[in-house]
Amino acid sequence: MRVEYFHIDKQNELVEYYNKTIVPLQNELNKEKENFDNRVNNLV
Numbered sequence: 001m002r003v004e005y006f007h008i009d010k011q012n013e014l015v016e017y018y019n020k021t022i023v024p025l026q027n028e029l030n031k032e033k034e035n036f037d038n039r040v041n042n043l044v
Contacts, residue, residue: 007016 004019
């Protein structure tokens with residue numbers, strides 16, 4: 001997942017552009033989904 005945003009620093013009149021890839025969060029979500037799937041399978 002990519003996140004893009006601008007940070008505006010009015011004091012220094014700077015505009016910073018950020019383009020970051022967020023990996024850990026996605027990994028966590030995948031783990032959660034896996035856990036959920038396992039629980040559902042155990043119920044069936």
